[in-house]
Structure formats: C-alpha cells, structure tokens
Amino acid sequence: MLTSRATSAPLFSSVLPPWLVQYRRDTLPRDVVAGVVVTILVIPQSLAYALLAGLPPQAGLVASIFPVIAYAFLGSSMVQAVGPVAITAIMTFSVLSPLAQAGSEAYIALAAGLALLCGLMTLSFGALRLGVLSQLLSRPVVSGFISGSAILIIISQLKFLAGVQVAGGNSWQSLLAVVTNAGQSNPATLFLGLLALVWLLWSRYRLVSWATDLGVSKGRAEVWGRVMPLVVLVVATTAVIAFDLDRAHHVAVVGEVQPGLGGVNFFVPGLDTLHQLFIPALIIAFIGTVQNITMGQALAAKRRERLDANRELIGLGAANVVAAFSSGMPVGGGVSRSAINMAAGAQTPMASVVSAITMLLVVLAGTHWFARLPLAVLAASIVVAAFSMIDVAAFRQAWNYDRADGYALLGTAAGVLFLGLERGIATGILLSLVTLLVRTSTPHIAVIGRIAGTEHFRNVERHGVETIPGALFLRIDESLFFGNLNALEGRLAAEIAKDPRMTDLVLIMSAVNRVDTTAMEVLVDVNRDFAARGIRLHLAEVKGPVQDRLQHSPLWGALSGKVHLSVNSAFECLAAEKIVETGLYVI
C-alpha cells in the first residue's frame, strides 16, 4: 500500500497542473464568480472576432470553450485568458479569403486546418524551447505591426457598419468600394452602426470620468464600462425585434444558428492545403508567440509571478489544436479578455474552467438569443476594440527616444498596410535586424591621452591630456564585427593621413566584447599594411574571452607591436621610447 501511494502521488501531480494540485477551496467562490462574469462579458467580442475572421459568429463562442480548458491545464499563466483575438482573426481572414468564400464550408474547413497547423507549430516552438524566438522583434516593430493590423481591421468592418455590399478584394479595394458605394448604404444599418459606435467609444473613453464626476466610485464606474458593450448588444437586438428592422428594413443580422456545438466540421487537410497554409500558419504561430509571451510577462509581473515562456507556448499550442477540432477558429491570449478576467477577481485558471462551462451552457441553450443581433453593431464593437490597439503613444515615445526605432515602427505599420500582414511582419523582422546592423555599423572611436599625474585616460577632444608624438591611442567603444569594419578602416586611414610621423598605434579594446572572424582577418590585414609603412600595431586591455580567441588566431603571432594589459602600461612603455607632450587642461 505504501509503495502504491508513494508512486501515485508524483504521478497525480505530474498529470494535473500545479494550480489544481495545490487548489485551496476558499478561492473557489471568487473563481466561480469571475468565470461567470467573464463568460457574459466576452460574448460580444467572441461573436465579433468570429465575424472578423470570416467565420459564423457562434464559432467564436465555441472557441471560448474547449481551447480555454486546454490552456487552463497546460499553460503557465494564472490569469491569462485565451479565446478568439483580433490579430489572429484578421490574419485568418487575410490568409483564407483568397482561398475560399468567407463563411462557406470550405472556408471553415480551411480555418480548422490553419488552427491545427498553427497549434502544432506553437507546440513545437514550446517543446524545442524556442520561446527565445520572440526576441527577433523589437517592441517598436511589434507595436507597428499591431497598429497597422488595427487599421486593416477597421477598414474590413466599414462595409458592415455602413450596410454596403462589397465584393472580395484587398483592404484598399474594399475601402474604395465602400466609399464609392456609400450612397447605396442601408440607412437603418448605418444609423444603428454609428449610434453603437458613438455609444461604445463614449463608454470606453468618457464613461468613467463622467460617472466619477457624478460621484460614482471609480471601481463601480469601471464595471459600468465593462458591462456597456453587452448593454449595447442587448439594446440593439431589442430594437431589431421591436421595429422588425431585419425583415422590414433589411438590416443584416447574425441569423438563425443551430443550437448545440454543431458537427465537428474538421477534416484532415490534404497536402495541397497544407502547402498553402504552411507559411501563414507559421506567421500566425510566430505572432501569437510574440504577443502571448509579451503579454504573459506583463501579467505575471503584475502578480509578482514568473512566466515560463516555453510552457506558455505549449498551452497556447494545445489550445489551438483543440480549437481545430471544435470551432475551427485559431485562438490566442487576449488582452481585453485577460484584463476582464483579472478585474473580475480570477485567482487561478479555475475561473477559466468555470467560464468554459458557462459558455458551453450558453451555446447549448441560448444561440437563438443572437439570431437577430445586427452585424453593424458587432462591427462597431470590433472598430472600437481595433481603435484602442492603435498605439500612438508608443510611436511618439520611440520617435522621441530613438529615431531609428520610430522609423522601424512606421515602416512595419506601412508594410502591414500596403504589403499585407505576412510581408508586413517580414518587413518588421528585417527592419529589426537592419536597425541593429546600422546602429553598430559606426562604432564610437575616441583618441585618448593620459590625464597628467594619474593613470586615467580620456578623450583628447574633451580633456587636456598627455600624448606621445607618433603614438596614437584609439579606444574602440564597440564589438568588432563584419558590419562595422569599413568604418574602422576608414577611421584608421584618416588618422594615419593626419600624422605622417606615426610609428605606433594602440587599439584599446576595453569595450570590445567580441571580434568576429571577419574582424580578426581585417585586423591581420591592417597589421600587415601598417607594418609595411613602419607603424607598429599594439593592443591594450583585451578582455579575457576576446583574448582566448585571438590567441589562437593568425593575428597573435603576426602582431607587429605588443599586447598590453592596461592602457597605462602601453603608455609607459611607449613613453620610455619617446617624449611626452602635455596638452592644455580643458576640464
């Protein structure tokens, strides 16, 4: 018996997630309340993002059931909530709309294939511990990508908002069609849509300050703000029913939905489909990874927890695999979903489990509630959500702090808007890497001299210092690598041209953390060329790891000068051969 218990305990805890093993009964009431609240509050966005993805609205509800449970058991964040999210939805639409008619059976099957591929890829990122991939993108580039996508999302919803029929085409063609056909818009739809839009914008940006001015507590005002999207939906649906807007005035509505989960409309995608979906799935998985880890870390920091990025990816991947077999809609970690979850008082993923069960009840019993929900109002809620994703403050900050990052942000956003989401993200990665290359391509190099009477060395341009005629001390403030050698060679040539009497050049390597193969070969060339002109090349303050490499390179043996431990010993050594000149003390 003892043996059996001894083995069962670790088995039990390895199968169940730690939060469940350690679950304390007293947190249950709070988790249950949070779960139920979250379900009700995320219904509008679940329906809306399914619409954005080109899927039947109820797919968004089903995507808030099983994937949520999968993530609760496998993910690492205690409060992150997965489900339909805006970026994943617009990417799904952008990938699949050229391949099939949005909402058709073929389209739904493709979406399921996309979710499956994307899930398997995210799982393998996690299993291969590639969470570090998220470092390929700088924050300004991620921000540019999200802002650009948000603008695309807004454009995609204008036709629903205005009640204009628009044939397929890219975002700009669609925008043009809405503008040119604006005269044919359905007045009732336009009225409902604009009213909902203004109401939602007001409740997001003005309601809290308005209510607190009236003496309502801030916490209560924020609850009002969160409930308002649901109120808007209820009011709009009531208006449709009361005035028979859908039948009498042709206002587009969600339409009758089969109750229940529907058949599992998944089929194993063929090789051709896999081929078409591979790159898009990779991009969605990659963006999902970046967004999820970034947001997960922020949430974990708020709760003083630490996020396991790779475990997080396994949770997200599993959620997508499960999504493929149920709703067929790729899911992600949602910013507003998680915020609602935390605000509603969720303590552990138990809240997500409760939320999933509640949503299951809604889907089984209540889909007829949504049949006469006007699409224009869903579109208005998408536009408001997308509007809040356009991060002007991040742009202003990057632009003021570091112009290159500002350009990278703008470039990525422009790439998304004009080249599409896939090429936009490729542009972003390239811009991240190129800014890195450009930043390091012009190393800071200072000519230094000794402050008389000390062992301190300073820039000759800023301080009056001792120098040795014919001996130049150059401090290189950057690692040397293929991208900044042109600048180094140019600087050395310029310094030599300035002083024809030069006999010694000392490179001070105190800030050089790496010398790559190209740089080592260039130093070999420089040493040889200088030797031929009668100039000795010395090195000083070479760091341990750099010295370890250079000692086994052709440079070490060929060096015409010496390797000095400190700048001062190099200075003393050369000063012994020459006369020291003292400059004026500037500071």
Next chain:
Amino acid sequence: MLTSRATSAPLFSSVLPPWLVQYRRDTLPRDVVAGVVVTILVIPQSLAYALLAGLPPQAGLVASIFPVIAYAFLGSSMVQAVGPVAITAIMTFSVLSPLAQAGSEAYIALAAGLALLCGLMTLSFGALRLGVLSQLLSRPVVSGFISGSAILIIISQLKFLAGVQVAGGNSWQSLLAVVTNAGQSNPATLFLGLLALVWLLWSRYRLVSWATDLGVSKGRAEVWGRVMPLVVLVVATTAVIAFDLDRAHHVAVVGEVQPGLGGVNFFVPGLDTLHQLFIPALIIAFIGTVQNITMGQALAAKRRERLDANRELIGLGAANVVAAFSSGMPVGGGVSRSAINMAAGAQTPMASVVSAITMLLVVLAGTHWFARLPLAVLAASIVVAAFSMIDVAAFRQAWNYDRADGYALLGTAAGVLFLGLERGIATGILLSLVTLLVRTSTPHIAVIGRIAGTEHFRNVERHGVETIPGALFLRIDESLFFGNLNALEGRLAAEIAKDPRMTDLVLIMSAVNRVDTTAMEVLVDVNRDFAARGIRLHLAEVKGPVQDRLQHSPLWGALSGKVHLSVNSAFECLAAEKIVETGLYVI
C-alpha cells in the same frame, strides 16, 4: 589664351581619368607588354567562362574588349582587370537556363538584358554611394557562397568532361544523369578531358615546386605555370586536328565561329523580361559589388593605394552596360585575371587598354583557331579554376576561431548547393544577421566588488573584493537592445532569488554604448517591479550619448535609485548606509 588654357585644363582632367592625365611615357613599354601577355593568357578562361554561362565561346572574347576599356576609364583600381568571371557566369547560367535554351538567340538576348540591368543597378549603387552595402555579408558567408558556387560550377562541367548528353534540369539532376549515363560517355572526349584535368591540376599545384627543385628560378617557374593552360589548349586542338577526333570520334568542339564582332545582338528587353530578370540582376549586381570591393581593396592594399568603393562600382556598372551592347555577357572583376595583370607588370589601366586592342585583333582575325578546340578541355580548365575557389582554409580558420562563423559559412554553402544561388545568398544574408543577433543575445554580465584600498572594481568570482551586503553591483558588458533583454531579465531575476535581503541594485553601464527603445522600456518595467519589492535601481558610469537619450525618457524620472558618475561613488554612497564585507583575496 591664358583664360582658355585655364578652363581647358580642368575640363580635360575631369573628362579623362587621372591615370591618363598623369600618364608618364616611361611606363608605356611595361603596360604594352603586360597588355599583350594578359590577352594571350586570358583567352582560355574567356572561352571557358562563356561556355559556363551557356553562351557561344567567342562571347567571352568580345566581353574582354569593350567592357575592359569602359572600366579602364571609369574604374578606380589601377590593376584590376574586368572580364568574364566564374561566379557571374554560373549565375547567368542558373538564371537564364530555365527561361531559354542555352546558346539560343533568345538566350543570348536575355543575357544581354541581364548584363544591362545588372550594369544599371551597379551604376546606381555607385551613384547612390551604396558601396557600404557590401557590409551586409561577413567574410565567412562570402567564402561559403563562393565555395558552394564553385562546387555547382564543377558539377555543371562534368557532362562536357565526360562527353555525356544530358537534358536540362538543376545541378543535382544533371549530376545524377551524368553518373547514370556514364557508360555512354565518349571515350575520346573522356580521355582528352581527364588528361587535360590532370595536366592542369599538376601545373597549378605541383609545377612550381617541381621546377624549382630542378633549379629553375621561382619567377620563371611561375611564368610556366601561367602559360600552361594555353599550352594545354594548343596541344588539345592540335590533337583534334591531327587525329580528326571531332569528325571521326565525335569529340565535341567549339565549332566554326564567324570572324568579327558579330552583329550587336542586343535588343531592348520587354517589360515581362525585365520583371523576370530584375531580382537575378540585383543579386548578380550585389555579389559583383561585394566581390569587386573586397578584391579591389586587397589589390589596392598591396600597392599601397586606397580604393574608392563607389567609383569602383561606377566602373563595374559601366563595363556591364557596355557588355550588354557588345558581347551580351555580364562581366566582373576577375581574381585570376587581375593576378595575371599584376604579375605581367601592368602599371596603369593602360595595360587593360592595350589588352583590349590585342583581343580585338584576335577576334577579328583569329577565331578560326578555336573552331576545333575540344569542349572537354575547356571544361577541364573551368573545373580546375573552380576547384581553386573552394576555400577549405577559410572554413578551417572560421571554424577554429569562431564556431558561429563556421556554421554560417557551412550554412551558406549548403544553401547555395541545395536551394540554388539566389536563395543561397539570401540564406547568407540572413545567417550574417542572425549570427549578429545570437552573438549579442547573451550579454556578459559580471557581479563586481571593490579591491580593498583602491578605486578598482573587479569580478567577484575572480578576485577577493569588498562587497556591500544587500547591494549588488552588476557590470553589463554589452549594449542593451531588443535581442538581449530576455537574458538580462533572467539574470536579474536569478540574482534577486539568490539574495532575499537585497535592497539596492547598481547597473554599471561603462560598456553600454546604446540602449534602444525596447531596452529603455524594459528598464522602466524592471525599475517599477523592483521598487514594488523594495529594491532601488541605480545606474553608474552611463556614457554621454546614452545619458543624453535616457534623460528624455520615462526611465530617468521614475528611477527609484540614483545615477552615479562612477562605480566608486555609488559604492561609497551605499557603503555609508551599510557595512562593507571583505572577501578573501584570490589574486
């Protein structure tokens, strides 16, 4: 008269290149000899590379006339010789062979279009001063690209060497076809080809040491080595004529060639063709740029001259534009061509002008000399040239010096071999950038303490130093940017976990040259999180340019600790609040 002379002199010197304006009559004899020698010695490779490019052999001769003159007048190198080169030739073949039958009229027209586009692009690189583009690639990546291409070149020549008929297809299909059809090879061709191959290999790698062992001077032995390819061609052609090998034994030969320059078979390419050729031309222009600048710099260094990279590109671009309108074969700066030029005693580009005129005479009068030259022998000379391009020493050096560079080299070579030349170079650029990212992704961070009685601070792991309990001094030895923040955050979390009593963290920024937007934002997050745990964040020794930026960032105002000018002042400041602990002196 005075005015007229005063204006005519600068006009004269601005139209003519400086070397011609300053030309001294006494260097003319050496330039004339060099020019004539070069013409005779480059005939074999000119024919061979035209064959490699899929063009009629005489195109290689014509490409050694007019482009050479254009380069002599516009280029910057005194001794670089342009003409048909191996890499450009194989790239031409790889780009055009899917579009038209090699050697056909359509193919020749496409090659001319490629040369024109490539020339215009190189010209614009030069005009836009983009010589710096060559920094996108590290030397190991360039070396991997050249070695991979050399292997492709060898594979492409096997069918000529063995006298096997092979239908089109990529390199690997062609290799497979040669191997499986080896039984059907033409015995006379195979015999001639292998004999030429062995002879050429021997003269390149063994002849000099063999001759010097016999007492011949080294200089003379090297002349023998350079003349030998021509001897092999003459002997092979004589053998074909003597034994009637082409007619009696079906040995493939160059065939009758129209004397003269032929019509200018150039036509302005249509938009469709331009579209197809655009990316390949860009890649050839880019590789030409990289190779030309790298080689030009090496040659200039040998002669103690300085290369103007952008002027070099203008010369190379003009040469290609001229090539488009004459031979239709893209040209480049040739390694062996330039070596022959220097060895033959060329002093100025006048040697190239003489060489071009000599080649013109050969083409006008002597093309029938090449009619019965066996293709197998040309193929053998290509294989030997390509073999010498495979740079095993560069690989060994990169591998031993820096494993990441070794992998980048191998990856690029594999990319070229298995994905083709275009994707190979894309792989190379990506590998260059990713090695840069990976290298900087794990910054070296040291915990430091003060050497008692001094103001010197050292790594606590290597030295016995004074430390302050609860205060951690971390020296970051790398610029902070989006790619290395995960490592920084991980390290900070680990250090905090080690010491629960911690109250102060001092980041020593003496080696931090830049803090990008992402890094600044992460520092803001870290500062906030630490403050919430009661840990103050201090900065010390922030460099001027970094401080200039950070002062206008949200970090500066929010910082929970202080900014110290030196590590020592930070130490003194914190020591005043606490007790200093002295460690053991290890060194």
